[in-house]
Amino acid sequence: MGIGMPVPSACIDEQRAQAFVGATLAEPARLEVEDHVDECASCRQLLAAMIRVHSTPSHDAGCLVGGRIGRYQVRAVIGRGAMGEVFRGEDLELARPVALKRLHSQVAGTAGSRGHLIREARAAAQLQHPNVVAVHEIVDVGAETFLVMEWIEGATLRAWLRQRTRGWQEIVQVVLAAGRGLAAAHAAGLLHRDFKPENILIDKEGRPRVADFGLARPIGAPTSTGLLPQAHALTAATGALSGTPAYLAPELTGMLPPPAGGIAAPVGRAHDARTDQYAFAVTLYEALHDSHPFAGTTPEGMWSEMAGGRIRRGSRRIPAWLDRAVRRGLAVDPARRWPDLTTMLDGLDRGIRRTRRRLTLMVAAAIGAVIVMGLLAPLAQPEEPCGDHLVDSVWNAEAQAALARRFEAVAPERSAATIASITSLVAHWTDAWRLQRRSACLAGPARAARVSCLDRQLGELRAQLAVWEKADASVVDHATAAVVALPSPAECVDARATTSPASASLLASTARVDALQRSGRWEEAMVHAPEVLAQAERTTELGPRAQAMLAVARVELDAHARTAAREHAIAAARAASNAREDDLLAAALLVEAAALIDDHRAADALGVCDAVEAFAARGLPRSERIEIVRADALFQLGRTDEAIAHYRRGIAQLEVAAARDPARRLGLASAIGALGSALGKVDRIAEGAAELRRALEIEEAAFGPQHPEVGRTLHDLAVLERRNGEIEDAERHFERARAIFAAVDGEATLEVATTDSALADLAWMRGDLDRAQRLAERALEALARTGLDEPVLRSQLESQLGAVQQARDRCSAAIPHYERALALSLRAAEPPDQQALAYVNLAACLSEVGRDAEARTAAEQALAAWTRANAEPPERAAAWTILAGIEARGGDRPRAVALARQAMAALADLEGEPYVAMRAVLHDQLEGWSR
Template sequence: MTDAQAHPTAIGPFVVLRKLGEGAMGVVYAGYDLALDRKVALKLVRPSLLDNESVRERMTREAQAMARLSHPHVVQVYQVGTHERSVYMAMEYIEGETLASWQRAQPRPWPAVLRTVCDAGRGLAAAHAAGLVHRDFKPDNVLVDAEGRARVVDFGLVQAGVGEEREGDDEETEEPVMQSTLPSGEVSGERSGGVRWSARLTRRGNTLGTPLYMSPEQHFGQPVGPWSDQYSFALTLYEALYGEHPFCADSWEGIRKQIRAGTVPPPSPGSPVPWRLFKVLQRGLAFRPEDRWPSLAAMIAALEHDPWRRPLAVMAVVGLLGVASAISYAAASRGQEAPRCQAVEHELAGVWDRERADAVAAAFAATQARFAADALERVTSRLDDYARSWTDASREVCEAHVAGSQTGRMIDLRSACLGRRKAHLTALVDVLAAADRDVVEHAVQAVAALPSIAACSDAEGLIGGTAPPDDPRTAARVEALRGKTARAAVLEVTGHFDRGLALAAEVRAEADAVGYGPTIAEAALVEGRLQVSAANPTAAEAALVRAIRLGIAHDLHAVAGEAAALRIFVLGVGLNRRAEAFAAEVFAEALVERAHDDGRLQALLSNNLGAVHDLQGDTDAARIYYERTIAGLKRRPGPPDPLIAITYNNLGGMYHDRGEFARAREYYELSMQLFTTILGDAHPFVAHALAGLGDADAAGGAPERAQVNYEQSLARMEAAYGPAHLYLLQPLTGLGRVHARLGRAADAEQAFVRAVAMADELELGHPLLAQALEGLGELAAKRGERGRAGSFYERAAEVWAANGDATAGERAVLRARDLRDGLAPSGQ
């Protein structure tokens, strides 16, 4: 056949039906295989080119390479042979169009584009698994059939083996040669950025391919391998997703300059494509092969690792381990999108559902705590509300994801935020389902402390945040660490500090090994919280400083803000560096403001500043900050936060210490009412407020009323904590003082003796023990037992000294000396 000859009627055993296309290499026909009753595509090389041995070898190599592959996303080669003076190849006939034509035919949503190009990538990865390199992957070498199935074609430049060089001279044609071996015969002239050519540059060296889609190795004469196809794949997908090529120039040299610079332009801010995909592509487009993904399969797995599509997480990992298209993203995501959003209703199955609620109920009942039933009712109601809010927010994200109504980056950030909330909920329910008495006591506060769901819809607060890692393996490790971090946080809020610290140390080591900054920051914050609760201020500050630094570095505003607020308490109260605490206020305020949370962080900061001012003796400033705390907590959505009642209790204590007993009583009364409403009448926190009321009444000149409050407090505490517990010291010592004032010496002594015996049994050195000892000393003195009374005061002085209260210790020493010298008490 001469180049100008009419179309043949048959090629080998195949009947020629019609011409499909023509390029520099030859002509492609539609044919028919009579023996097997099927249509085929027949690629017939131009006879004039067969004098060139390299062309003949290339044609043979393409046939051999493709015949070795049997993959749903690679065009199948059936037969290769000779026709007159030419060579032909019979291939699978595809009723479809090139990827470029498929995209131009109609607007395609980005998930469909991603799915289609990744399908083609699977075919390319299969070639790599067979030891082959395509060297010319581009949109015109991907066919999409009527059902949307993509196949890789045109392995004419395929190379067997990694880094293998072609033999022959290194002459380069002065101009690109237009060539197509596609059934459509189309040579696309539509490219972005003013580049209107898709010519393949034919070169008798290793630089074969199409300049717009060639890798740096092909451009600059370096060894070519699967990493080169990965680069071409990344270029193709970038253009398909964003509608423009990343490197736009009007010459080959211009493209080379841009590629050498290594800067990949980000998509436009309004792109609906998730930001995480750009980050994956950016790595695939790295100038140095060693900086790209370890394999094309790994890159595809990263592309398909959508944090929103949680049911596909296992498939993404499988995709990383091997090319398995039957269980790929494509198979999982080709259904209608609406049912996927309906499936959100089941996302919390096994986290908070009827079965988990029953487990929590059984654990609470098993503690036999008197207040367990009240706590369970309130915990269940709050968890139901939280789960409902999480599901509603998740559905909103899914619908926005499907409709493309928000940018991809925002979808990623909202999904990541909700993922962290789910991890916290999971950890809390796990602890509640194995609850002991301490957990039940703190359960309502623990639920109230769950992070805000509303914050996951705050665009301003989320912008600039860090999306999950692109690499599926790293993402899986981060998610596991997130669960451990959440559990450590729950152990802190439920009072299990030792267990929490042990877990926090484990999380810190693992987070450092993973090296993902946001996870390290979150772990440091939780460790800091635990160290604060465990009264280890030096260790607490070190962890909180780390959390602040990493939180700022990774735009984790809530982490940095909370750490800064906690550090003020540590500096001012724990380390007695109040000047530094006050100086850090403006910095902490700025971080908290950036967090855009639901008000809890601002309340935490105000409470901690109030505590430092209280310790400084500035009652007016402390009151202002405490009241800000209450106002902020009241603005939070949902049922009242237990911290409001706790803050009222703190205000009561502050005014009591300043001698303003009437005001102290007002705040203790508010605290008791709120504790009763929020936690239930039987909860031990109500007993603490009653003890505060007893203190205010006793000091305010109402001993009879004080006695009633102390007795109610003691009965509730005994029911909650048993007959021996630190907390019983307050009502017992208070009762002793009241009985003594009312002239009931026997009752007073009984209360004081019990307080001292209990403290000794528990090995407590609390200031209330010193007060009980002094009470016993006065009772002994009144009976004329001055030696015994002096002994009580001497021991009280030791307790005061151990607690750092030098003034009270000196007063006790002087009283002991007076008693032993036979003097009457003075100034008492």
């Protein structure tokens, strides 16, 4: 049944009328009616009218533009497909573009209902892989369903191929990467069932993603007994088939001859992962040769060629191994194809690497670097003269599978995103390692030092995998950051010294400590630290000694052992300087600066940053890390505007680095988040919130939506939203952050208690005193169960409980809470303005219950604290008001009037309900005292 006719822009169109025919008539009547309707415009119009009676009307696509779907604004119509319409939209909450897909309420020829489609869409949404278009959520609006998906700024594979002439290696790499996304779907138990060039989207950075899981089914689920009418699409201009029919495996078409003594297989019976593999092979062939592998101008003609296995001769010269791999994927008998798609992809990957190695040797031969026999040797033997194959013994399919099993066992709810992220990042790292190892072969005198450096880095990857083998949930949460923290193979370009066998044991111990530290297991790493330090003292090689000292300093910094961290960072810097290891010198100095910041010695940290800058001026490699550490120090010193400027400089450098290396995106997200918080500190709330949303988008893509880093950014965003009066948004984000923290580490954690405190504050602002009390009490209980000494948070929670009782006119019950809050604030040595608030809260309630002498003392202490904080007069108005009441009750009305007028003057120009109410109280008091 053709769909070449124009589709009118009405709410009920002819295409839905055709769907009605397919859904209501059975074989063979359906085929007969379809053939007639194809040729009869009047019949199509009649059916369009009939369908109005039998289905719920949907909105015309044009009617939705400019409207809202939940929190999404519809911006434009992008296109229409067999399964639905696609719109470009904007997520108003996260300020990012999205794709919105509306599912048709009926789909011609399918056996399932709309609800079945939605269940399958939900299954597809669970896929989180760098080569799969992310499905963010499903939104139901009345009787209609919208899929909210990642917006890809780029082109389909077919359009990408037409942009310019591309070599076969580039094409294979892109299609292979898309195949990894398809294989991830198979691993998750899903068949795509519509893999083709139009469903591969390539962004501007060249990363492909598999799109449109509208026809997806669970592996092993029953499928329909007929094809979609839309599958018979014929491109009028060329006569070439496009769409689903051209990518259907022979076992799905019903064109295979029956087995001896048997009957033909029914259409659509044999859907399994091998049918997706067939579609992948068709796509790869078509991309390589710019033509379909089988001749035919009708679906039946093409399917006949497929069933006979008559593959066309390709137009491009490609290696024999590649041609064999594609033809195996196109085998008529599913049993003769590759065992699974992953095996096929691994074979393609190995073939490309072998080809590149041969090309490297051929180029070397052309310039006289190798003799003819050296050129022929790798063709005859599978040896790897440069050792780049060594990484395959560390990171391979078996290691990945074991890692996935372990992560899924200890963190089943959030492991999928982490596995996808680290698989991609480690693959990027290993590719860089192979490239550097091959490059080291041609490095002449520097070869030994570079190879030694790369071997040491491979040992770090091996140590990291050893930690992952025993992962718990916390290690899973740190896994992505651990990969990001692996040393870059590019650092070995400037390596100057080889490592002797005598230092091998020290480097192995150092690698283990580094791996534990990257994985958040600093307590276990601290156990090994003394052994590493002892070995470092015994070695005479300064480079390994510097690395060992630096590894221990990082662990001590995580453990907040600031003095020890600083001492060992200084020792590492000294050894690195003497060894002329400039990268190590810079890294050690920046750890020293971070330890000083952690010890609230930000001014000293700035001095260390100055030293790093001085070394950079004489040629030491400059890092964006210098800008970020300097910004952290300035922020701690209250020089927020300067901090913002340095954050921006560091972010600009990180953006350039992240465009080349995806591992740098997490550092970018962290810096953007810090910038957002700094902007909020100087009351640039909207700017700060926008930066935090940008950080959140990067973290959700890298970590998945349930990662604790996502929770922390959500918490920081909610803080700014609360300050901006966006109470509902703040509450929603605090609640989501709390759910993440509780799911990751349980209820008894500092982050859960902190978030409950924030929610209690929001409840108090809403006037829901019961909820505010419950949340504050729950936070105190959780904090007590952690065993942590957190006087600042405990002071805040006691203040909240006191405020609840005071709002209920129960100052006698509030006073013990306020007393505890003050004592904790003083013990924590909080800033004077925070201590002043604790004093004034207590003074207010003491005055309320007639304990004027104590109230006077507390109010005077509040004024003294505000003096130390250089507070403006409005901050002191509350204390003056309390003292005015005490003086009036004591009979000193002139003094009371003077204090009240002083408070009124301080509040004169301030707007807002609290200030208006306070001025009204003072006005009434002044009138009474003046009479």
